[in-house]
Amino acid sequence: MSRFNPYRRRLLHALGASTALAAAGLPVSSFAAATTKPGRKLGRVVVIGAGFGGATAAKYLRKWSNGAIEVILIERNQQFVSCPASNEVLGGNRAYDSLVHSYDGLRKNWGIRLVHASVTGIDADRRRVRTDSAGDFQYDRLVLSPGFDFIYSGIAGYDAKAQETILHAWKAGPQTLALRKQLEDLTDGGTYVLSIPKAPYRCPPGPYERASQIAWYFKTHKPRSKVIVLDANDKVVSKEKLFLGVWESDYQGILEYRPRWNVVAVDAAKNIVTSELGDKERGDVLNLLPPQRAADIARTAGVINVNDRWADVDWISLESTAVKNIHVLGDALQAAPLMPKSGHMANQHGKAAAAAIVEILSGRDPQPTLMANTCYSLVDDKRAIHVCSVHRYHPEKKVPLVVEGSGGVSKEASAEEGIYTRAWATTIWKDTLT
Amino acid sequence: MQKLALALAGTLIALNALAEPRSAAVPPANIPYFAANCANCHGTDGRAVSAIPPLAGRDRAYLEETMKAYKTGARPATIMHQLAKGYTDEEIAILAEYFAKQK
Numbered sequence A: 001m002s003r004f005n006p007y008r009r010r011l012l013h014a015l016g017a018s019t020a021l022a023a024a025g026l027p028v029s030s031f032a033a034a035t036t037k038p039g040r041k042l043g044r045v046v047v048i049g050a051g052f053g054g055a056t057a058a059k060y061l062r063k064w065s066n067g068a069i070e071v072i073l074i075e076r077n078q079q080f081v082s083c084p085a086s087n088e089v090l091g092g093n094r095a096y097d098s099l100v101h102s103y104d105g106l107r108k109n110w111g112i113r114l115v116h117a118s119v120t121g122i123d124a125d126r127r128r129v130r131t132d133s134a135g136d137f138q139y140d141r142l143v144l145s146p147g148f149d150f151i152y153s154g155i156a157g158y159d160a161k162a163q164e165t166i167l168h169a170w171k172a173g174p175q176t177l178a179l180r181k182q183l184e185d186l187t188d189g190g191t192y193v194l195s196i197p198k199a200p201y202r203c204p205p206g207p208y209e210r211a212s213q214i215a216w217y218f219k220t221h222k223p224r225s226k227v228i229v230l231d232a233n234d235k236v237v238s239k240e241k242l243f244l245g246v247w248e249s250d251y252q253g254i255l256e257y258r259p260r261w262n263v264v265a266v267d268a269a270k271n272i273v274t275s276e277l278g279d280k281e282r283g284d285v286l287n288l289l290p291p292q293r294a295a296d297i298a299r300t301a302g303v304i305n306v307n308d309r310w311a312d313v314d315w316i317s318l319e320s321t322a323v324k325n326i327h328v329l330g331d332a333l334q335a336a337p338l339m340p341k342s343g344h345m346a347n348q349h350g351k352a353a354a355a356a357i358v359e360i361l362s363g364r365d366p367q368p369t370l371m372a373n374t375c376y377s378l379v380d381d382k383r384a385i386h387v388c389s390v391h392r393y394h395p396e397k398k399v400p401l402v403v404e405g406s407g408g409v410s411k412e413a414s415a416e417e418g419i420y421t422r423a424w425a426t427t428i429w430k431d432t433l434t
Numbered sequence B: 001m002q003k004l005a006l007a008l009a010g011t012l013i014a015l016n017a018l019a020e021p022r023s024a025a026v027p028p029a030n031i032p033y034f035a036a037n038c039a040n041c042h043g044t045d046g047r048a049v050s051a052i053p054p055l056a057g058r059d060r061a062y063l064e065e066t067m068k069a070y071k072t073g074a075r076p077a078t079i080m081h082q083l084a085k086g087y088t089d090e091e092i093a094i095l096a097e098y099f100a101k102q103k
């Protein structure tokens, strides 16, 4: 019995906070069995952010608790817009509308209460969340998957006005369409400049996929135009050999790659970026990805405790190591070794946190679960490459580590993997949202 | 321990036993959690409708042997040969049984 005392104590704590539980008047001894009895409640979880991490956590909390956990999902956007596959839209290889998905499935299939509002405050002691327009919400456990926000301070001249014309399109939505329009409006012979921040940032291969997609667009539609990639990193951060190989065989004379090129200033009037070393580059279209950190609300919650940028968690429960009862997922995390900030990974975090919370609210100890990652990238209209890894919890080091011998990259870009890439997108959208 | 627990509360032992790993691989109560890391590509509970094949309701032995063949490299693949190497044979058997049972 003593084995599950710590969680039992928390369970009792949670019990006090949940009106549903109090109303049910369950005797403590039979309480843990409530999972299997329909109509009984295990508590309430509030999830902030219905992106890849939060939406997955919300769905699987309902699924694995057989509806015994009440889930409130708070998201400021009315619809889900996928970053994965958004580079294809920029290349002209996919319709924007196919990135946009409804939240109705989470509501109808899983009985999740969706609240469209912005979370403005979190009181961890009283376990309350404050929103701008929908009131306050009490929780037993809070799940935070808010994604990232940019650090603008390191780039001189990139003020609010400059941000109107120099886009990032690193959160899919209006900027995806606006950047596509800039590319369409570009005259044949014009230059597109993409600037990549030092890792870690959202989606390690994402910028290189984007460069490839836009190079394909130029090759087929604006053969005199050029893509210039300015990378703050020493080399291509992900799938290096594969990307370099494709660029050499397919995009020679179109795509130019410059490593160790860290943008520190922009001149929006002249469309010029300046590097740390004082080098300058002009582009007709500038696409700037500033450095990134966990989203604002993570700071409000007090969970940012690594380099003032990311949130550290316990890798069994994904509970914050800074604030009790708050589980953090997705891009906002200080990642485990070799674990990228990807939608695939955020989905896995969502499942791990959901499993842990079901166990905890049932009075049991959560167990470590395996996580796997895959990042596909389309290098033209048909062919794709991947990188994948399997991460297993290491009991002494207390982090998931890549299983030796597992994972790897594609042998070469192939149309077969292009088909799997698009199947992956369709399937993960369904697994996350319906 | 079990006897003591029995005397205390019937419902609790059952759960206690579930939380206790029965095999070294995956505690039975955790199998759905474990199998969910295939769902990103093969669909929730293995019910994908896409170019990636579904796993739900497939023959158990086929799933197990295929995964093992991916692992040894006997069966070529674009990605499964790399992912399968992350799982023990015991875990592969558990996964095969789980997906075979999904409707």
Ligand SMILES: Cc1cc2nc3c(=O)[nH]c(=O)nc-3n(C[C@H](O)[C@H](O)[C@H](O)COP(=O)(O)OP(=O)(O)OC[C@H]3O[C@@H](n4cnc5c(N)ncnc54)[C@H](O)[C@@H]3O)c2cc1C
Residues within 6 Å of the ligand: A048, A049, A050, A051, A052, A053, A054, A074, A075, A076, A077, A082, A083, A084, A085, A086, A087, A117, A118, A119, A120, A145, A146, A147, A148, A169, A170, A171, A172, A202, A203, A206, A210, A295, A297, A329, A330, A331, A332, A341, A342, A343, A344, A345, A346, A374, A375, A376, A377
């Ligand atoms: C161009 C591009 C291509 C990519 N391609 C891939 C790919 O092929 N494969 C892959 O696996 N990953 C890919 N990614 C990465 C993937 O998009 C992210 O890793 C993933 O979205 C992270 O999930 P998340 O839950 O952490 O954040 P998000 O998905 O960004 O979700 C966060 C949500 O929280 C909401 N939110 C934040 N703060 C608040 C608040 N205060 N109140 C209310 N709501 C709030 C936001 O509106 C948002 O909906 C790509 C990214 C980009 C930019």
